Each structure stands twice: as C-alpha cells, then as structure tokens.
Amino acid sequence: MKGKLLGMLALLVCMPAFAQSSVTIYGVLDAGITYTSNQGGKSNYFYQSGTMVPTLWGLRGTEDLGGGTKAIFRLVNNFNDGTGAMVNGLLFGKEAWVGLTNEQYGTVTAGNQFDFMFRYMTIDRWGAMLKYNPVYYTQQGPFAKLNLPNGSMDFDRTAGSITTNNAISYETPNFHGLKFGAMYAFGGQPGAFGQNSTQSFGVSYAGGVMTLDAAYTYTKFPNINNGNNGIRNWGIGGRANIADFMIDAMFTNTENTYNGGRVNVYEVGGYYQISDNNEMTVGxxxxxxNAVLSNNHAHQANVTLAHDFSKLTFVYATVARQWVSGDGDAFAAIIGAGGTSSGSTQTLCRVGLTVRF
Known part of the structure; x- marks a missing residue:
C-alpha cells in the first residue's frame, strides 16, 4: 500500500513537467508519376518523390520556460519515398536548429535553417497557396554561368532546396501584422570572418486581404573567388485575397558579384477554390x-488541379511548359524535371498524391 501511494505521488509530481513540454512527430509523403517531353533529347516517364512538397519526416518540440519564454527545436529529414534513401545522405539535412522564443521579444534560432528568401518570399507570400504549388513553379533556366554549386537550380532561393548551415537567426514578434528577420551564417575561415558566409534579411506584412514581403540574401560560395564573392538575391512580392481567389506577384534579382551575371524574375500567379474539395493554381x-549570361531568357507557364480527400490527403495533376531563347546555348530546364532539355522547350506533366501526418 505504501509503495502504491509513493508511486501515485511521484506520478503527480511529474505530470506538470510533462504538461509544460511537448515533442511532435510529423511529415509529408508526396509520390507520383512524371512525364517530361525532353531530357537530353528523349521523352521520359518516371516515378518521382517530393515535388508538390518535399517528402520528409521531422521532430519539433517546445518547452515552456516560464515568463512567456519557450525553448524550441526542429529536426527534419528529407528522403525519397521511392527508394527510402536520404536526400544528399544527410540525416537532418533539411532543417536542424534549436532556439528560444518569447511573445514580447521575438525568436532566436541557431543551426541549419532556411534564409528569408524562402521564409518570406515563398512561405509567407504564397500562404495557403503553398499547399498546391509544386516545386515546378519555382526557378530554373539556362543560367549556368551564374556558377552556383548546384548549377542554375533554385538560383533565387525561393524553392527551399537550399538551407544555410551554421546560421543564427532572429525574428521579431508580430507587430500588428508586421515582422522583421535577420540571419548570419559563419564561414568558419581562420583570419577571414566574412569568407564563405551568408547574411539574410526580411520584412513581411499581413493585414486584411493583403500580404507584402521583401527579402535579401547574400551567400559567398567557396567556388566563387575562393569564398570572397558569391550570389546576391533580393526580392519583393505579395498576394491579395479576393473572395475565392488569391492573386500573387513577385520580382527577384539574382547576381553573381564576381562575374556580374544577373537574372531578373517577374512572376505572377493565382489560386481559385473551385468547390469545397477542388482547387486550381496557375503561374x-x-x-x-543579362549579357554576361548570353542574354538568355526563359518563359514558363504552370497549372495544377487538386482534389482533397480530407484535410491531410489530396491528389493532383500538374502541367508545366518552359521555352527559352538567347545568344548562347539556351536549353530549357524546368526545376524538378529530372534533366535539362536538349532544345529550347520542355513540357512536364505529373499526377501525384500527397499525404500529411
């Protein structure tokens, strides 16, 4: 009897501690069949994972420290649901950070995390549209002379394919819809503080039917002038909610600060709630x-139709078409298409299923 009472007492003592902290397992599975009209000169059908959203699973947690302050963390693993393999062979290569948040003073996080070109120019700008806008809607094209480590994929950092290692980030509380953010990532080079570093800033406003966003990121890559120069991105954009419609627009500028290569992106898109369970997005x-990039240009049009089975599960069909031109070798390349075209056009079609948990 005494042992039972002691056990019950211990349980009661521990319960408040458990109530003040939580850890959540969550994730997304996205799978489907993709067709491309031209991959190196041939059409292709293939199974593809993680294009509406990355296929991933993660852990996120919070602990109430009192006084409005909480400790927070996030660990996210990006994997291929077709093979089970980790993307890039990294266990938590998508996100891995820890931090503190306070309702009055804001949030500080440290680790591998997204910069503000993705956090504000994509996540905040698209809002609810993000659920139905696949990676194909973001940027890739005939711009190899930008000399990014990953070619020209996601050159303006709005696809979220690039996270920033060794970064410290601060975001203000929300002041009547307005918030600011700043981030710095250390290059870790002895005697050269700025070498291989990243800095990013952002501002976002959401009020009524309107959302406005702006962001700046400058990353110095080791392959560009030994880490002393890099890729500078900045952009402005927003969306408007009108009844069952959402309309969005964005402008971004991407520049290699060493060779002067530069790309301007002009983008418009929209979302329409067809019925309770059916949606359409377009872009x-x-x-x-510019001349350093052989005056290469790319146009791309996209449309997606989605049907919701529930709040967590939906099927979709996407069609994307890109056509390019320029003074140099200009080959079409839709981001996520699996390969560059051997000509000036590329068409992509996909049918997929997305499940969240």
Whole structure:
C-alpha cells in the first residue's frame, strides 16, 4: 500500500513537467508519376518523390520556460519515398536548429535553417497557396554561368532546396501584422570572418486581404573567388485575397558579384477554390538574364488541379511548359524535371498524391 501511494505521488509530481513540454512527430509523403517531353533529347516517364512538397519526416518540440519564454527545436529529414534513401545522405539535412522564443521579444534560432528568401518570399507570400504549388513553379533556366554549386537550380532561393548551415537567426514578434528577420551564417575561415558566409534579411506584412514581403540574401560560395564573392538575391512580392481567389506577384534579382551575371524574375500567379474539395493554381514567370549570361531568357507557364480527400490527403495533376531563347546555348530546364532539355522547350506533366501526418 505504501509503495502504491509513493508511486501515485511521484506520478503527480511529474505530470506538470510533462504538461509544460511537448515533442511532435510529423511529415509529408508526396509520390507520383512524371512525364517530361525532353531530357537530353528523349521523352521520359518516371516515378518521382517530393515535388508538390518535399517528402520528409521531422521532430519539433517546445518547452515552456516560464515568463512567456519557450525553448524550441526542429529536426527534419528529407528522403525519397521511392527508394527510402536520404536526400544528399544527410540525416537532418533539411532543417536542424534549436532556439528560444518569447511573445514580447521575438525568436532566436541557431543551426541549419532556411534564409528569408524562402521564409518570406515563398512561405509567407504564397500562404495557403503553398499547399498546391509544386516545386515546378519555382526557378530554373539556362543560367549556368551564374556558377552556383548546384548549377542554375533554385538560383533565387525561393524553392527551399537550399538551407544555410551554421546560421543564427532572429525574428521579431508580430507587430500588428508586421515582422522583421535577420540571419548570419559563419564561414568558419581562420583570419577571414566574412569568407564563405551568408547574411539574410526580411520584412513581411499581413493585414486584411493583403500580404507584402521583401527579402535579401547574400551567400559567398567557396567556388566563387575562393569564398570572397558569391550570389546576391533580393526580392519583393505579395498576394491579395479576393473572395475565392488569391492573386500573387513577385520580382527577384539574382547576381553573381564576381562575374556580374544577373537574372531578373517577374512572376505572377493565382489560386481559385473551385468547390469545397477542388482547387486550381496557375503561374507564369519570365526569367531575364543579362549579357554576361548570353542574354538568355526563359518563359514558363504552370497549372495544377487538386482534389482533397480530407484535410491531410489530396491528389493532383500538374502541367508545366518552359521555352527559352538567347545568344548562347539556351536549353530549357524546368526545376524538378529530372534533366535539362536538349532544345529550347520542355513540357512536364505529373499526377501525384500527397499525404500529411
């Protein structure tokens, strides 16, 4: 009897501690069949994972420290649901950070995390549209002379394919819809504080039917002038909610600060709630390279139709078409298409299923 009472007492003592902290397992599975009209000169059908959203699973947690302050963390693993393999062979290569948040003073996080080109120009700008806008809607094109480590994929950092290692980030509380953010990532080079570093800033406003966003990121890559120069991105954009419609627009500028290569992106898109369980998103982008990039240009149009089975599960069909031109070798390349075209056009079609948990 005494042992039972002691056990019950211990349980009661521990319960408040458990109530003040939580850890959640969550994830997304996205799978489907993709067709491309031209991959190196041939059409292709293939199974593809993680294009509406990355296929991933993660852990997120919070602990109430009192006084409005909480400790938070997030660990996210990006994997291929077709093979089970980790993307890039990294266990938590998508996100891995820890931090503190306070309702009055804001949030500080440290680790591998997204910069503000993705956090504000994509996540905040698209809002609810993000659920039905696949990676194909973001940027890739005939701009290899930008000399990014990953070619020209996600050159303006709005696809979320690039996270920033060794970064410290601060975001203000929300002041009547307005918030600011700043981030710095250390290059870790002895005697050269700024070498291989990243800095990012953002501002976002949401009020009524309107959302406005702006962001800046400058990353110095080791392959560009030994880490002393890099890729500078900045952009402005927003969306408007009108009844069952959402309309969005964005402009971004991407520049290699060493060779002067530059791309301007002009993008418009929209979302329409067809019925309770059916949605449509559309998008158009014009990517304009300068003379250093052989005046290469790319146009792309996209449309997606989705049907919700529930709040967590939906099927969709996407069609994307890109056509390019320029003074140099200009080959079409839709981001996520699996390969560059051997000509000036590329068409992509996909049918997929997305499940969240």
């Amino acid at each position: 158009y982008q014009f990517n304009q390279g």
